[in-house]
Structure formats: C-alpha cells, structure tokens
Amino acid sequence: MFSVQCLLGFGVGLVILPGPIGAAQEDFLYGLFPSDFEWGVSVTDTYERQSRPGYTEADTESIKELGVNYFAFSLDWSALVKNGSIQEDAVRFYRNMTNKINGRGIRAVVTVFDSSAFEHFDWSMNTSCSNAKEVITKTATQAVTWITLSDPRGIALTRYGEGTTGYYKTIHDMLLLHACLYKHIKDNNGTAGLEIKARNFKAKNMAKSEESLAIERARMFDTGLVVGPILGSGDYPQEVRRRVATIQNFTDTDKLNLNQSADFVAIRYNGTYVVELDTARGNDSGFMLTRDISTMRNMTMFEPEGLRQLLVSFASKYPSTQLYVSDGGVTTETDDVRDPFRVEWLREHANQVLKGIKIDGITTIKGYFVRDLTSPRLGIYQNNNNLRLKKSSAVWYNQVIADNGFERGYCGPGGFPSGRILHEDGIYYDDFPKDFAWSSATSAYQVEGGWNEDGKGPSIWDTHSQIPGRVFNSDNGNVACDSYHKYMEDVKIIADLGTKYYRFSIAWTRLMPDGTDRNINEAGIAYYNQLINALLDKGIQPMITLYHWDLPQYLQNTYGGWLNETVTEHFKNYAKLCFDRFGDRVKFWITFNEPWIVAYLGYGVAAFPPGHYSPGIDVYVAAHNIIKAHAKAYHVFPRKQNGKVGITLNVGWSEPYDMYNPSDLEASDRDINFNLGWFAHPIYVNGDYPEVMKANVAEKSQLQGRQKSRLPEFTQQEKEYINGTFDFLGLNFYTSSVITSDKKTDREGSYDGDKDIKGAGTQDWIGSGSSWLRVTPFGLRKILNWLKKEYNNVPVYVTENGVSDRNGTLRDYHRIHYYRTYINEMLKAVRLDGCNVKGYTAWSLMDNFEWGTGYSERFGLHFVNFSDPTRTRVPKGSAYWYTQAREYGRRRK
Ligand code: GBE
Numbered sequence: 050m051f052s053v054q055c056l057l058g059f060g061v062g063l064v065i066l067p068g069p070i071g072a073a074q075e076d077f078l079y080g081l082f083p084s085d086f087e088w089g090v091s092v093t094d095t096y097e098r099q100s101r102p103g104y105t106e107a108d109t110e111s112i113k114e115l116g117v118n119y120f121a122f123s124l125d126w127s128a129l130v131k132n133g134s135i136q137e138d139a140v141r142f143y144r145n146m147t148n149k150i151n152g153r154g155i156r157a158v159v160t161v162f163d164s165s166a167f168e169h170f171d172w173s174m175n176t177s178c179s180n181a182k183e184v185i186t187k188t189a190t191q192a193v194t195w196i197t198l199s200d201p202r203g204i205a206l207t208r209y210g211e212g213t214t215g216y217y218k219t220i221h222d223m224l225l226l227h228a229c230l231y232k233h234i235k236d237n238n239g240t241a242g243l244e245i246k247a248r249n250f251k252a253k254n255m256a257k258s259e260e261s262l263a264i265e266r267a268r269m270f271d272t273g274l275v276v277g278p279i280l281g282s283g284d285y286p287q288e289v290r291r292r293v294a295t296i297q298n299f300t301d302t303d304k305l306n307l308n309q310s311a312d313f314v315a316i317r318y319n320g321t322y323v324v325e326l327d328t329a330r331g332n333d334s335g336f337m338l339t340r341d342i343s344t345m346r347n348m349t350m351f352e353p354e355g356l357r358q359l360l361v362s363f364a365s366k367y368p369s370t371q372l373y374v375s376d377g378g379v380t381t382e383t384d385d386v387r388d389p390f391r392v393e394w395l396r397e398h399a400n401q402v403l404k405g406i407k408i409d410g411i412t413t414i415k416g417y418f419v420r421d422l423t424s425p426r427l428g429i430y431q432n433n434n435n436l437r438l439k440k441s442s443a444v445w446y447n448q449v450i451a452d453n454g455f456e457r458g459y460c461g462p463g464g465f466p467s468g469r470i471l472h473e474d475g476i477y478y479d480d481f482p483k484d485f486a487w488s489s490a491t492s493a494y495q496v497e498g499g500w501n502e503d504g505k506g507p508s509i510w511d512t513h514s515q516i517p518g519r520v521f522n523s524d525n526g527n528v529a530c531d532s533y534h535k536y537m538e539d540v541k542i543i544a545d546l547g548t549k550y551y552r553f554s555i556a557w558t559r560l561m562p563d564g565t566d567r568n569i570n571e572a573g574i575a576y577y578n579q580l581i582n583a584l585l586d587k588g589i590q591p592m593i594t595l596y597h598w599d600l601p602q603y604l605q606n607t608y609g610g611w612l613n614e615t616v617t618e619h620f621k622n623y624a625k626l627c628f629d630r631f632g633d634r635v636k637f638w639i640t641f642n643e644p645w646i647v648a649y650l651g652y653g654v655a656a657f658p659p660g661h662y663s664p665g666i667d668v669y670v671a672a673h674n675i676i677k678a679h680a681k682a683y684h685v686f687p688r689k690q691n692g693k694v695g696i697t698l699n700v701g702w703s704e705p706y707d708m709y710n711p712s713d714l715e716a717s718d719r720d721i722n723f724n725l726g727w728f729a730h731p732i733y734v735n736g737d738y739p740e741v742m743k744a745n746v747a748e749k750s751q752l753q754g755r756q757k758s759r760l761p762e763f764t765q766q767e768k769e770y771i772n773g774t775f776d777f778l779g780l781n782f783y784t785s786s787v788i789t790s791d792k793k794t795d796r797e798g799s800y801d802g803d804k805d806i807k808g809a810g811t812q813d814w815i816g817s818g819s820s821w822l823r824v825t826p827f828g829l830r831k832i833l834n835w836l837k838k839e840y841n842n843v844p845v846y847v848t849e850n851g852v853s854d855r856n857g858t859l860r861d862y863h864r865i866h867y868y869r870t871y872i873n874e875m876l877k878a879v880r881l882d883g884c885n886v887k888g889y890t891a892w893s894l895m896d897n898f899e900w901g902t903g904y905s906e907r908f909g910l911h912f913v914n915f916s917d918p919t920r921t922r923v924p925k926g927s928a929y930w931y932t933q934a935r936e937y938g939r940r941r942k
Pocket of ligand 1: 492642643646656821849899901
C-alpha cells in the first residue's frame with residue numbers, strides 16, 4: 050500500500066528521514082480525490098443558537114448550496130441534561146434537525162461529547178454513558194454517523210494539565226466511556242468512531258538519531274495514548290506503560306470492549322512541534338516540545354506539510370483504520386466575507402490530504418471536514434439573523450467539492466482558483482504543440498475595396514460609410530487596402546510570415562448582390578477562387594468567415610435585417626453556396642464574426658449600421674435570429690467535405706474588482722455570461738441562454754411592468770436544433786475590464802441594465818491606439834480557463850488578437866510586447882492549465898479600415914499607406930517577431 054519512498058521515511062521503523070515529502074513539498078498537487086471521497090462541514094454551535102427560529106433551516110440551505118456529503122455538529126449537554134434529567138424537548142430538537150439534514154440527502158455526523166461537554170455537569174463515567182445511550186437511541190441511531198468523543202486528551206488536559214495523575218486517570222475514564230458508547234451504537238447497527246486532536250512532531254536536530262527516537266515517543270504520548278488501546282491491543286502502548294508508573298490497568302473486559310472499537314478515526318491536525326530529548330528533568334515522557342515559530346502566520350502556526358506527515362505516520366501504524374481529516378479551520382480577525390488567509394489555510398491543508406492519498410498511497414482516507422459553517426470569525430459563511438453570506442472560503446470549498454479535487458488553472462467563478470496558480474507572473478518557457486495553427490486575419494469590408502466592382506451589391510457598411518460624418522474623418526472602405534486587386538501581394542506577405550493559415554471573410558454581396566439566391570455573381574466567386582487557390586499554392590490553409598458585419602443592403606431594406614427571421618433563410622442559402630463552391634478546398638469555416646457587435650452596436654445602441662436603437666428589446670431579437678442562422682448554416686454543411694464549422698465570439702476578461710469578494714466573482718461570471726454566454730451557451734451547452742441571463746431579464750422585465758421577458762425564448766425544437774452546432778469555438782480576445790456588482794433599476798429596461806454590473810476602473814493597464822483596448826495579457830489565460838470550464842474543454846481557436854496604434858510606426862515594440870505577453874499567457878493556458886487551444890490568429894495581417902474610426906487606428910503586422918495609390922504593404926517589426934515566435938514554437942522540442 051505504501052510506496053518505497055514512504056516506507057523509508059515514515060515506516061514503523063525509528064529512523065525518520067526528511068525524504069518522503071522531499072521535492073513534492075514545494076509543489077501544489079493538482080488532481081482529483083477518489084470518486085467516493087466524502088466532503089463535510091462542521092459547526093461548533095450551542096443549542097441556544099441552533100434552536101433559534103429558522104436557524105437550522107438556514108444551516109441546511111447553506112450546506113446544500115456547498116454540496117457537502119456530511120454535516121457535523123455536537124450535542125449540547127447544557128440543554129440536554131438539567132437537574133440530572135434528560136430534557137425531552139432538546140432531544141426532539143436534535144431528532145428533527147437530523148431529519149432535516151437527512152431530508153436534504155446529507156448525512157449528519159454527531160459528536161456525542163465534545164471537549165466542552167463536561168464543563169456543564171459533574172460527570173461520572175456511568176451516568177454519562179447511560180444518558181448518552183438514551184439520547185442516541187431517541188435521535189435515531191442509524192440516521193447518524195456518531196463520534197463518541199472529540200479530543201479526549203484535550204478534555205483531560207484542560208482539567209488537570211498534561212502528565213498529571215488526574216490527566217492519565219481522565220483519559221482512562223474517557224476511553225472506557227468511548228467503549229461503552231461504541232458498544233451501544235454497534236448493538237443498534239450504527240456507525241461510530243472518535244475524533245482526536247493530534248500533533249505532528251519534528252526533531253530539533255535531524256542529525257541526532259536519538260531525537261528521532263524522541264519523535265516516536267512524542268507520537269506515542271500524543272495519539273498513541275488515546276488510539277493505542279482502541280486500534281492496537283486494547284492497552285496503552287508499552288512504552289507509555291513503562292514510563293508512567295501510575296497509569297491504570299484495564300480489566301480483561303475493558304480490553305475486549307476497547308479492542309477495535311472504532312469504525313473510523315477523525316483526525317484534527319493540531320500543528321507541528323519541535324521535539325528534543327529531555328532526560329535531565331526526568332519527566333515521564335522524556336522529551337520536550339517547543340513551537341516552531343518560523344511557521345507562524347497571522348499569529349497562527351501554519352505548517353500544512355505537517356498534516357501529511359501526521360497522516361503518513363498514523364496510517365503506517367494503523368493501516369486498516371478509516372480516516373477522516375477534520376480540518377480545525379482558522380480564526381480570522383474579523384468576520385468579513387473577504388477571508389484570503391482562510392482560503393489559503395484550507396487549500397494548503399486539503400492539498401496535503403490529496404498528496405497523502407495520491408503520492409503516499411494512504412487508501413484509508415475517506416473524507417475531509419471543514420470547520421466551521423457559521424461561527425463568527427471561524428465560519429466559511431457569515432451569518433446575520435439567518436441571512437447567510439458566502440465568504441470567499443465557501444466559494445473555494447464549493448469549487449473543490451464540485452470538482453472533487455483541484456482542477457488546474459482559474460477554475461472557479463470569476464477565475465477564482467481552487468489550487469495554486471503556476472507561473473502567474475513572468476514569461477514561461479516552453480513550446481506549443483506541433484500542429485498548433487498559427488494564422489493572421491483580415492475581413493472583406495476592411496481590406497478589399499472594389500466596393501461596386503464586377504457586379505458586387507452594396508452592404509450596410511458601404512451605405513453607412515458613404516454618408517459623410519458617420520465614420521471618423523468620413524473615411525470609407527471603397528478602396529481600403531485594395532485587396533480586391535492586390536490579393537497576390539497579400540498571399541506573398543502571408544507566405545513571408547510563414548503561418549500555415551490565413552483568416553479572411555467573404556463579402557456576401559460579392560456572391561449574392563442582393564443577398565438572395567435570385568442572382569449568383571460568378572465574378573465574385575471567381576475572385577475568392579483565385580485567392581483560395583493562390584493561398585493553397587503556398588501551402589496556406591484558408592479560414593473563412595461568412596459574415597463579418599457586411600449585411601446585404603437589400604436584406605436590410607426589405608426585412609429590417611436581423612430583426613426578421615426570413616434573413617436566416619437567406620443566410621443559410623448563402624452559406625450553402627459557399628460550402629458548395631469552396632468547400633472542396635476550404636476546411637475551416639466561421640459562420641459569424643462577433644455577433645455581439647452586430648446585435649449590440651447594430652440593433653442596441655445604434656453605433657454601427659443598421660443603426661437601429663433598441664437597447665432592451667431588439668438587441669435580443671437580433672441575437673436570437675443570428676443564433677438560429679448560425680445553426681442553419683451548421684446543419685447545411687456537407688459533412689462529407691470533412692471541414693470544421695464554428696462561430697467566432699468576442700469577449701473581454703471581466704476581472705472581479707475584489708478577488709476575495711464572492712459578489713464580485715458572481716458579477717464577473719454574470720458579465721461574461723451576458724457577453725459571450727449569450728451566444729455560446731445555446732450553441733455549446735444546451736440550446737438555451739445562460740440561466741443567469743434568463744433570470745435577470747425575466748425579473749427586470751416583470752419589475753418594468755411587462756407581461757413577458759424581453760429575452761425571447763427558443764422552442765424545444767429550436768433548442769435541439771441549435772445545441773451542439775459546432776466543431777470548435779473561435780475567440781476574439783483583446784482586452785479586459787474591472788467590474789463589480791451593481792443592482793440596476795432602470796424603468797425602460799436595457800441589455801446593459803440587465804447585467805447588474807458596473808465598471809470599476811482600469812487599474813494601471815497600458816493603453817493603445819483604441820480607447821477601448823488596454824494591455825491585459827493575463828485576461829487571455831483567464832478567459833481560456835473560463836471557456837475550458839464552461840464548455841467542456843471545447844477546441845478553441847483564437848481567431849483574433851492584436852493591438853492598435855495611431856502612428857503606424859514600423860518600430861512597433863509595443864505591438865511586439867503585446868503579442869509576446871499575450872501569446873505567452875496562451876502558452877501557460879495550454880501547458881499549465883490544460884486548455885484545449887488549437888490555434889492563434891493575429892489581428893491583423895495589415896493596417897486596414899477600422900470601422901467607426903476609419904484609418905486612424907492601425908492594427909497591422911504590415912504598414913499600409915492609405916494615401917498612396919499602390920497601397921504597398923511594409924512589414925513592421927512585429928511581423929518579423931511573429932515569424933520567429935512561430936518558428937520557436939516548432940523548433941524547441
Ligand atoms: C474586432 O472586434 C473585429 O472583429 C475586427 O473587425 C476589428 O478590426 C478588430 O476587432 C479591432 O477592433 O461606439 O465605442 O461602442 C466600439 C473587436 C468599437 C471588438 C471595439 C468595435 C471592440 C469592435 C465602438 N468596438 N471591437 S463604440
């Protein structure tokens with residue numbers, strides 16, 4: 050059962066080497082607990098508190114929300130026994146409470162006598178046992194897992210002081226009490242164990258072999274004293290008997306009752322102490338303990354590795370005893386929901402448990418309990434008159450339970466990690482997978498020009514940008530980079546970059562001048578055939594976007610664009626035409642580029658064409674139809690072509706204002722769900738919008754006096770049709786924002802108001818040539834982790850990422866910095882967090898028409914002079930850098 054490594058260090062032998070924890074000690078262990086592992090939470094509540102109206106209901110609500118299997122509490126004997134007689138109402142209360150907990154599918158773990166139990170009455174072994182037997186029977190023996198005693202050594206210690214005659218006598222009586230209760234519970238087919246507080250020991254001087262003897266002896270006087278008689282022979286360890294002359298004897302019946310009288314032991318780790326032999330003072334145990342103050346943190350001893358050592362030593366002595374680790378938890382200075390030290394405490398201790406199981410092979414560890422649910426300054430919840438608020442430690446625990454262990458990376462809400470994050474800062478050196486798809490991108494309206502040539506019809510962007518003043522400087526895309534004529538130069542600079550992919554979009558109106566299949570324009574088809582073939586000639590695979598915002602003007606005029614479902618049929622026909630004509634050679638298809646921009650800027654706030662202003666209603670209708678159109682295109686794709694079809698969504702990372710404030714974490718998740726989940730959830734999860742979106746819009750619509758939610762609904766049939774319409778997810782990622790929760794109560798109702806969030810500054814992030822774009826490389830790693838978690842690690846292609854400036858300098862060190870740091874964060878996501886990223890696309894191959902800001906913002910790897918009729922493409926420094934980055938990716942391994 051134990052690895053060789055482990056036996057060397059913590060076997061029953063007396064030589065203690067530092068080896069077993071060794072190298073692994075510094076590292077965090079990611080991984081899962083056994084599938085039947087049990088998670089619990091305990092409370093240290095008085096009867097007075099628990100019996101307040103609504104209190105246990107609030108308890109059960111919280112433990113349900115946490116997802117625990119077990120809920121542990123202890124009996125309060127100050128309420129159970131008064132004037133020597135058992136109080137029936139208190140017994141009834143505990144029975145009801147047990148039923149409530151069981152009713153939630155959670156098992157109650159009840160401690161009969163905790164360390165404070167005997168403060169309340171003058172106890173005797175016999176009365177204590179008979180009282181307890183009665184209460185146990187009445188509480189329903191089998192509905193509960195019983196802990197007979199918690200920390201018997203502690204009870205003795207508080208009363209008499211360690212090592213005194215009274216101390217040993219009390220422990221002796223406690224052991225007999227335990228045996229008495231155990232027998233009763235077993236006679237009634239129940240389950241019972243006991244809880245011990247146990248210290249871990251380390252030698253002051255490892256080199257002195259006699260001090261490793263001291264460690265063994267210290268363990269014997271700590272855990273051995275209590276569990277020896279129970280898990281061993283039925284008697285104290287011999288060494289203890291030899292050294293403590295006054296220790297009492299067990300009768301043969303006692304021994305028989307004690308022997309193996311525990312179905313499990315719950316261990317509460319009580320810190321690591323430094324041991325020195327102390328023969329001079331001639332005390333019983335012959336050793337001396339000191340605290341290791343080097344491990345103090347926040348005035349608390351913090352040495353989680355000691356827990357692992359303790360578990361290893363315990364399991365090697367008692368290899369068949371089932372173990373529960375009951376974390377003692379940590380008290381914080383305030384009861385604030387923000388409790389980073391508690392998170393760190395629990396995370397590091399739980400991780401030692403995982404190491405004990407996975408690395409040391411301790412198969413007897415069955416579960417882990419966190420203390421405490423609601424006690425002020427100790428609980429993982431805040432409790433205000435039964436109003437329960439999760440602290441960040443509860444968010445952490447909830448995540449660990451949900452994952453049944455430690456997933457890599459930013460796996461919790463708002464990117465809150467359950468484990469330690471590897472290489473959060475600095476550059477990480479490794480290479481990308483060999484088949485990683487490097488690419489660069491453009492879109493039709495931004496580069497082609499030739500806006501009315503060879504039979505092309507007008508799109509809403511042609512119309513929009515002809516109107517003076519609509520676009521900055523009244524710029525338009527009539528000529529743009531002139532790629533309609535200069536595509537061979539594009540192919541050349543792509544080939545020079547050395548990327549094996551190139552992403553561009555097709556202008557719908559070049560193939561279908563009015564957007565319908567009434568008239569197919571062969572000249573348009575010929576243009577794209579030439580481009581595709583020229584790329585393939587150079588070994589470059591096309592990634593084609595069908596819709597990069599340039600809706601045929603005719604469809605806008607006739608149907609009102611995406612507000613009318615008929616347009617989805619026309620889109621389907623257009624998609625089918627593209628698949629039929631190009632699909633023999635093109636294997637990578639993106640239906641829509643950034644539908645969020647289309648719906649929000651086009652139909653919500655009217656910043657982009659068609660300039661429709663309906664921020665609370667049509668914004669949702671447009672999105673609804675685009676999702677349907679995407680699904681239709683996916684279904685019409687001829688599978689025999691062996692291509693991939695997906696959608697490209699844009700999202701920023703929503704950084705929680707305060708990582709340790711659960712409401713900010715929720716706000717972050719909500720924001721991302723509203724931005725990206727709006728489209729991704731229907732397609733990648735279940736055919737429907739994210740729950741939080743449905744709930745928020747419905748609730749607000751009602752408050753705004755509407756009969757129906759402003760968010761449209763999909764029919765069951767539509768849900769099934771939409772769900773799963775992807776082969777990959779395309780991600781356009783540029784920047785991040787800091788956000789916090791903000792309950793909105795606007796009268797009219799709007800998409801922005803529906804989110805219940807607000808911005809909270811931009812910290813000191815470096816800016817760019819675009820007002821909305823700040824340099825936040827970490828956000829890419831976090832959003833990739835988010836996609837991994839929410840969408841079942843779907844293959845992700847970064848289909849755009851890049852940065853702008855306003856001077857077009859060829860010495861674009863800022864752009865190299867941007868690409869290096871973002872690409873490195875993506876590398877961390879792939880190599881350290883296990884994110885399924887398949888490709889990366891730089892936006893853009895060259896400076897181009899940047900929509901509302903015309904030619905004033907430049908994103909290119911290549912410079913284009915827009916007042917020069919030749920529109921020569923000149924590589925910037927970043928183009929050379931990108932070539933090399935891609936090369937390194939290939940060469941390193
Ligand atoms: C991508 O969108 C586009 O796919 C690509 O075509 C574009 O060139 C590239 O980004 C660079 O912008 O009135 O202030 O709300 C906001 C990324 C402008 C998302 C900024 C346009 C974010 C879309 C206009 N947005 N951008 S407003």
